[in-house]
Amino acid sequence: MEKNSPQHLANASSRNGSVLVDDRPIGWLANELFKVDWNPLVENRRFKPMEGHLEILNEHQNAPDEDWKRLYFRTKDGRFQWFASHCADEHPISDILLTGTTISANKDAWTISIRGGKEDANLVVRVPSNVFEKWHQALLSHASSSLVDAYIQPTWPPVPHRKNRVVLLELGRHVISAGLLTQKPSLPYSYFPAFCAVGEQFDDKSGGTRTMVTSGVSAFVDHQTNSSGWHLKRPIELKDDGNVVEFDDNVLRAVLQRALISDAAMQANAMDIRFRPQDYLVLLAIPHTFPLRAASELLKLLLDTAQYGFKGVSIVRQPTLVLYSYDVTTGVVVDLGEEMAIVPVIDEFVVDDAVKIVPFxxxxxxxxxxxxxxxxxxxxxxxxxxxxxxxxxxxxxxxxxxxxxxxxxxxxxxxxxxxxxxxxxxxxxxxxxxxxxxxxxxxxxxxxxxLFRPQLWALELPGLHRMVHEAIQTCPIDSRRTLYRNIYLTGGTSQLRGLAERLEHELAQLAPASVPVQVLNSPWRRHSAYLGTHVIAAGDDFEKCCVNSKNLAEYLSRIDGD
Missing domain, CATH: 3.90.640 (Actin; Chain A, domain 4)
Known part of the structure; x- marks a missing residue:
């Protein structure tokens, strides 16, 4: 077996417990849910097909009432075709490339204009009112097709970065993702639940009991096998107000030991490089709602030479990282998991007043x-x-x-x-x-x-599409058009098939008629924030952005002053 093959890394992780080899049903289930799949989530949502009769400006009219000529049109594979017959065949009169064009809708005149793009298109069609919105969305899907693939794609096999030595750690509320910075972005080496199984076990040597902590997917098996007296516990518990944090030292150390030491050393060995914490920086990615003071406690722990002794640590919020994974700095991040977070970002800065977070x-x-x-x-x-x-x-x-x-x-x-x-x-x-x-x-x-009709869940809340719309409307007016065209999905629930199309359709009903709506969903969106960490950590000046033992006191004083 090739040393750097996906199978080799999976087997290596199995020996360490990141992927548990267990023939019990609960072990199989945990493995399936927390495995890192290098196969992209393939979805056929790129183009919306549409065909039917529309009217085009008649270049050879003999009378005023002949300004418009009725022809049969269709969208196909990124092109807009029209035909002399009353149906589509293989011989259109003409066609234009829609990719990269600007689509503008005018509901007052029921017209749609298509301009620009690679072929410098300049076309106006008149559309029946009953199918106007369907044609508008179909044309938009073809026009934006060049953007649908504009996301970071992880590269196999992972090769260590030439200059920067960085451990990437995404601290999610329910999942931990970690790995070493690679020359080109790669998927996390460690991917496991953000809690551990904790219980008491008899110690033969002392004759008493000692506290046992199991991390990774094996926590589910140990919790079930030793269910009496064992419980699942998170390393960090956020209280209802979002500010008071409770740390469980045993659980936190078990999680960090796995992600930053054991698995990092194993990945380094697989890539034939040396791993010593004192030679590495850490990029810590945290949720938008995670208190910075709590993250600072983690920062101190990671820099402490008696604990881990990393060279330096940088803290970054996940929404910004999601946008980096799509190679943009402005957009609306729609993070769907156990809760829904709508986070507008303009030029890398979160619009705090526009953020929408609901616990469903x-x-x-x-x-x-x-x-x-x-x-x-x-x-x-x-x-x-x-x-x-x-x-x-x-x-x-x-x-x-x-x-x-x-x-x-x-x-x-x-x-x-x-x-x-x-x-x-x-x-x-x-x-x-x-x-x-x-x-x-x-x-x-x-x-x-x-998600779109919360009343079905007995919740008196606006649906996902309305929350996104309200968030955009709260942003500065000159940025709204850009935000409607740059909506990015992330999180486990965003994996649902058909979600992007539905959100796009519902938002189109709420947005101004002249404003195109586009929802982008990378096939790697479960790991989009982690992929975004590669962009920042690979920068030439990344180390200058890190807190180290020398400037730690200054950094903490700024946090306390905020």
Whole structure:
């Protein structure tokens, strides 16, 4: 087996526990949910096909009432074609390349103009009012096709960076991502849940008990196997006000030891380089809501020579990193996970007054699945934990998350249209195909429908599209057009198929008619913030942005003064 192949790294991680080799169902499930998949999430959303009769300005009119000529048009593979016949064939009269053009809609005259692009297009068509918005969105999807692929793509095999020695650590609320800076961006080497299994275990030497802490996906197995007296605990707990933080030293050290020491050393060995913390900087990526004072405590710990002794540490907020992964500095970051965060960023600066954060999302989707999947409890028995309520709850949440990822999608149509189109049930395969679970066809799209209609979840809140619209409208007026065209998805829930199209469609109904709407979703969006860390850490001046032991006191005094 090649040393730097994905299989080699996966096996190496297995020996360390980042990917647990375990034939128990709960181990298989945890592995599936926390594996780093180098295959991109492939989606066929690039172009929106559309065809039908439109009117074009008649260049050879003989009378005023003949200004417009009715022809048959269609969009296809980034081109706008028109035909002399009453249907599309393989011989259009003419066509233009839509990629890179500017599409402007005028609802007063029911016209759409297409200008610019590689072929310097200059075309105006008149559209029937009943299909105006559909044509507008179809043309926009083709015009923006060159931007859809404008995101950082991770490169295999990972090669160490020529100059900078940096450990990248993304501290998510539910997941930890970490790895070494590589010459070209790569996916995280470590990817594991942001909590540990903690319990007491008998010590043969002392004859007493000692506290045991297990990190990584093996925490689920240990929690279930030793369920009595064991519990899952996060290293850092944020209180309701978002400012008071509780650190669990044992859990925090276990997480940092795995991400920054054990796994970092293993990755360095796989890339034939030496790893010593004192030679490395750390880029710490934190959520937008994570208190800076709490991050400063982590910074002190990482610089402490008695603990880790890293050379320097830089702290960066995740929304900015997400934009870096798309090679832009202005846009709206839509982070969808256990909660939803809408964060507008203009020239790398977050517009704080426009940020929208609500505590709903993935949890509510899983709850809908829990209520609707008929054989859930029977299947849950296979994954164990039934004798302990906490272990059963943890196993159930893992199982529900897996079912959602494998079966759910966001409907692009109304519920009635979705039903009439013929809904198919889904069969979810589990435990290496030894078991299957049937998911009702309607449940597949109704479970996440609450993202856009929270009343279905008994929540009196605006839907996702309205929150994005309100966030943009709160921003300076001269930036709104740019923000509508630069909406970027990230987070686990953003993996739902059809989400980008639905959000784009709903926003188009709210945005001004002349303003195009575009939602971009990289196939690597689960790791978009982590990919963005590569851009910053690879900079020539990155070390100058880091706090070290010499300027730590000055940095902390500034934090205390804010």
């Amino acid at each position: 999302g993935a949890t509510q989707i899983r709850e809908q699945m829990r209520k609707g999947v008929a054989d859930l409890q029977q299947m849950l028995a296979i994954f164990g934990g039934k004798d302990d309520e906490a272990a059963a709850t943890a196993a159930e949440q893992l199982l529900l998350r897996y079912i959602v990822e494998k079966s759910c999608y966001v409907s692009a149509n109304s519920i009635e249209e979705e039903r009439s189109a013929g809904i198919k049930d889904a069969l979810v395969e589990l435990v290496n195909r030894r078991h299957t679970l049937k998911v009702n066809g309607e449940l597949r799209f109704m479970a996440p429908e609450g």
